[in-house]
Amino acid sequence: MTESTASDTGSHKSPSSEIFKHVPHPRIAARKVAGSAKTSDIRTRGKGPIGRLNARFGxxxxVAVxxxxCAYLFTLLALVSLPAALQSHDKIIIVAWIxxxxxQLVLLPIIIVGQNVQAAASDQRxxxxxxxxxxxxxxxxxIQAHLQVQDQILQRLMAAVPGQAITGETRSAGRVE
Known part of the structure; x- marks a missing residue:
């Protein structure tokens, strides 16, 4: 650990009686305005009207597939051609049908369902x-507010002790990051 002054940590010290001034990170204000990203916000984005239309259509x-x-429907649809494949007695046709x-027809919606479940869990996390x-x-x-109150108390205590002035050296002493 090294000692750092208030200027090293991005905080400002002034010649006034402040010991330390907290300067919030700019991301804090941006986060308050933007909030967290939602899947519904992302999926409606697209470059231009065609891009947005394609995103919505996709x-x-x-969602439908x-x-x-949909997996049950695709199973029924696939089973329609099963008798013809079996009647051919051709192994290649039967393997190709499978x-x-x-x-392909049945696993597609099942895989999407699984991905949707995983995505929902990821979104929740x-x-x-x-x-x-x-x-x-x-x-x-x-904690910052509490430290400011403590700094004010320390300033009053230091002012009450004759011959003690708050200097830049006093301000930075004890600051460890």
């Missing part, structure tokens, strides 16, 4: 992390 299709009901018709960061920020601001 989301609409993904990414359901178990791989190209059944697996991100939201929880954002709320945790807000709580930590609130606590840090409370």
């Amino acid at each position: 989301v609409l299709i993904t 990414g359901t178990m009901w 791989a190209q018709t059944f697996l 991100a939201e929880d992390t954002y709320k945790d960061a807000e709580a930590v920020l609130h606590e840090a601001l409370q």
Whole structure:
């Protein structure tokens, strides 16, 4: 650990009686204005009207196809051609039906459902992390306010002791980062 002065930490000290002045990081104000990012905000973005239309259309299709009901429907659709594949008695046609018709058609919506569940869990973790960061920020601001009150008390105590003046050396002494 090294000693640092108030100017090293991005804080300002003045020749007045302040021991330390807290300067909030600019991100704090920006965060208050913007809030946390939401999936719904991101998916409607696109470059120009065509980009936004494509994004909305893609989301609409993904939402429709990414359901178990769609998987059930695709299963029924794939089973329509199963009798013809079996009647051919051709192994290549049967394997092709399994791989190209059944697996691809049915697994697509099931995979999307799984991804949607994972994305929802990820979004919840991100939201929880954002709320945790807000709580930590609130606590840090409370600590800053508490330190300001302590600085005021220290200033009054120092002023009450004859021959003690608050100098720049006194201000930076004891500041460890």
